[in-house]
Amino acid sequence: MIIIMAGGRSSRMGKEKPVLKVGDKPMILRVYEEAEKVGETVVALSKNTPKTRELCLKEGIPFIETPGEGYVKDTQWLLSELGPFISVSADLPFVKSSDIYSILRAFSGEESLTGVLPLKLVPKDLHPVVYRGYAIVGLNGVGIEGEKFFEFRNPLLALNVNTPEELKLARRIAELVER
Template sequence: MIVIMAGGRSSRMGREKPVLRVAGVPMLLRVYGEAEKVDEIIVALSRNTPRTRELCLREGVPFMETPGKGYVEDIIYLLREFGPFVGVSADLPFVRAGDFQAIERAFDWKTSLTGVLPLRLVPRDLKPVTYGGYAIVGLNAVGTEGEEFFELSNPLLALNVNTPEELNLAERIARLVGK
């Protein structure tokens, strides 16, 4: 199962990120469209994201409500609800079906996998969260025993849209790559 995380407060953006458009398509629907090629999906939203709920209802996208108290709390809630799953942020507009397939193939359904990119693959205009020579991306496998890094190869996973500037960059990239 793939869970699209879409219940955050979007404090840096100042408005609900999942409904914001990149190349004319809400980011949530961009992520959903790729994920549905791979596995069963559910969108995790919360009281923080009423417009996202409306989008899901309008588009027939399956969703559930989490407590919305924070990312870690919601992950724990979802793990109790579904058991191990692949999780992705709704604000990764350039995630591809192949990215989901790669992490699912590597997932043993016990050990959590944190999706990372080697810094050499990160486009220089992007400023991702880094740790130990890697960019941390919003695609993970959530298990119950331990955690490991999992190297991905799609450089555009480094663009997690959190600010208006990153949204503008995503729009420019979408025009360049035709996505």
């Protein structure tokens, strides 16, 4: 199962991120359309994302309501309720079905896979979270125990939209690549 994580508070953005548009559609729809090509997909919502809930209801997108106590706790809750899954952040506007498919194929369900991007592939204007010499991306396999890295090659996975500046950049990129 693929779960789109869309229940965060969006504190750095100041607005509910999943419903913000990049290109001609809300980020949650961009991510959902790519994930749905790969397999069964559900959106994880919380009390923090009422507009995302409304959009899911309007578009007929299946969702599950989490406690809304933060990414880690909600991920743990989802794992206990549903078992191992592929997690995709709702604020990854340039994730492709091929990215999701590649981690799904490598994921056994036992050991967690943390999606990473080699720093040499990260575009210069981006400032991703760096851990052990890699950029962490919001596409993971959430398993029962352990953890290893899974390397991606799509440089746009480094753009996780968390701030107004990153949203502007994502919109500029969408204009360029989606003509």
